[in-house]
Amino acid sequence: MLAVLGLSGTGDTDWARLRGLQYSGLATLTFFRAYAHAILGLFTAQIYQGSINFFWLAAWLGALVFVQVRGVYFDRTLADAEHRRISRKEFYGQALTPLLSGALWAVPLLAFTPYGSLTDLMTLLVIVATLAAASIYFYAAAPLGIFVFTLTVGTAAVAHLVWQELWSVAVAGTLYGVSCLLGTIEVARTYLTARVAESGVAEKEEVVSLLLREFEENEADWLWEVDTSRRLRSVSPRFAFALGSPQKDVEGKPLLELIAGQTWESGKFPTSLHDLAERLKHCENFSNLLVNVTIRGEKRWWELSGTPMRDDRGRFVGFRGVGSDVTEARNSSEKIAYLARYDTLTSLPNRLQLTEALGDALKFAEQWRTRCALLMVDLDRFKSVNDSLGHMVGDKLLAQVSARLLALMGEDQLCGRLGGDEFAIVLRDVSDFESVRGLANRVIAALSEPYQVDQHTLYVGASIGSAFGPRDGKTVEELMRNADLALYRSKDIGGGEHFEFEPVLHASAEERRQLEVSLRKALDRDEMVLHYQPVVDANSSSIVSFEALVRWDSADHGFVSPGKFIPLAEETRLIVPIGKWVLREACRQARSWPDHVKVNVNVSPEQLLEPDFHDDVVKALAETGLRPERLEVEVTESIFLRDATTARTALEQIMALGCSVALDDFGTGYSSLGYIRKLKFSTIKVDRTFVQGAAQNSSESLAIINAVVAMAKSLDMTTTAEGVETLEEAELIRRMGCDKIQGYYFGRPMTHDDALKLFDGSAELKSA
């Protein structure tokens, strides 16, 4: 009973919430109650107007009306109590109206009746009884009021009846009052239960529909709720966790203040938060709003949905919604977006972004009748670094390359990495060709400066091919292909240069393609032939061996130099079948030479890395019957830059057969005296450039030859000087201690028949 009256809070039921539910109903009936009091008050005044002084009557009526008006005002402030917590002060403040009303109605009962007739008394009792009965209805929402009112008026009435010694009426009045009070409790209990159920159902309905909707769309993490002043209400533990504070600390706090972090004071909210604030302010529905929040100083992303809540009469009472923390998902989607557009290793824009930028630049150029440019940059000798020092060093080098590139970029210039050691620069608006050439030269110069990676000092160069849009290509693909052709050209002549695209490059690319087609057929068409160049003993000038050099006389292209088709064959791996043929043919022809003359066969890295290279050698020797000791394989230092272990194993296997291995072109490429120690070579062939250099008295060339000769001697290897063209060179080389000499001076590469003539005496070599 006390709980229904609001005089005690029972157990865990929420007193303020229950009172809120009860008292919010008052506002609707408060007018009727005020009218009823006023009219019945007027009626009472009318009864006693003859017997009571007008002044007293008016004063009484005035007080009654005043109390009712105050009651109306007070009750109306409780209209929103359903959605908030009601305070004790409001609770007792509300009870003041019935108390004062009761007191005022006690006045005619006690003070007016002695001056009126018995009928007047009876009429007044009926009026008061009516009011008591009616208040059960009017105050059903606030039973304490009925109690107070009925108790005050009833006590006054019964007291007066007892004083008048109207015993039976007093007893009837008492019974009437008690049943009124009991009825009140019952009605109020029913009313309260109904309200609780009603609000529970409404609330559940809302939550369920929200959850269902949200569940269909995505997974929500917590529910949130704010009142009309956007303060948090009914904070769940999960939401409190998301807010990073205990439940009790956040309950009743403004939502925005809690999630705005530092920006709350400055008022400079992130746009998303501003957006949320606007929607809350304008009571707008929102769904999956991505909000940038700050929880305890940490930036996070929330996805919030919210619906304005309205009461039965459609008045806005707050917001309720669901939210989830999507920081991780968002970070990873940001990351994915980043990865899609940037190269992870160098953080430069990647191919996708470059092609987009180029597309934009082309559009821009077309629209404003200007031109754009694309520079393809390729590093020279990067592969060697990667192969010899490993990918870690290679990666660090690439990072340094990109930093240098980036430093050279100006406005409207975008550089990025296409992949591997290939970079590209997109120039959006190019007024003159010269500026592009200038940039290309600066890039080559900057990238060719030495690099310091870990303890290594590395030298790589750069080649550049450029094309202008829309002149050299109207589409991204065309422009890229043409810049690539220009780059190819630059690579072809040894790198370190910038080439601009010109239509004739198409022709050379086409020629290359046709060359490849013909090369594939060359062996079947019997277009290959071997020439032999003699290698002589430096002291006796007698022939110690012949180097087999392949010649291609193509039906489609005429004579093609090995300098041209060997690299093509290596690139297309056609060198494998060609090399096999050379090996067999050389062994076969060498059989007809004197037994002490060796044959030198060049072997490309591609061939050496083939798993059946060893078998091929065995087969060639077995089928031709050549002694293994007469075969010398020539390899270059580049084999150590690829798969060094496989190459070494392959060479060691053929050395085990009895063959020897020569290190060709020593001093070019990635020369290091260290390579000489890596394998038991029989011969080191000093490259032509050093022979020529020594002849011109270059101290560097002289030093290298001296060092190679000394080192070879100490390792029990022999040396061959390549490219000796004059008698002077031959003498110089001999003085320097080289064991063998090869070059035009003693003999150019010749046909097999011509080589045979050297043995039967019909022809002779020059002698030094």
Ligand code: C2E
């Ligand atoms: P290489 O193995 O260093 O062969 C020596 C090259 O120097 C030959 O060029 C030869 O003609 C040239 N040469 C010899 N003496 C002189 C000289 O006194 N002055 C000048 N200026 N040049 C001289 P060639 O025949 O054009 O061969 C070029 C390269 O092609 C060879 O260089 C070799 O690496 C490669 N090659 C040739 N035949 C084969 C082959 O059957 N298999 C493989 N894998 N490569 C081959």
Ligand code: MG
């Ligand atoms: Mg050679």
Ligand code: MG
């Ligand atoms: Mg050579």
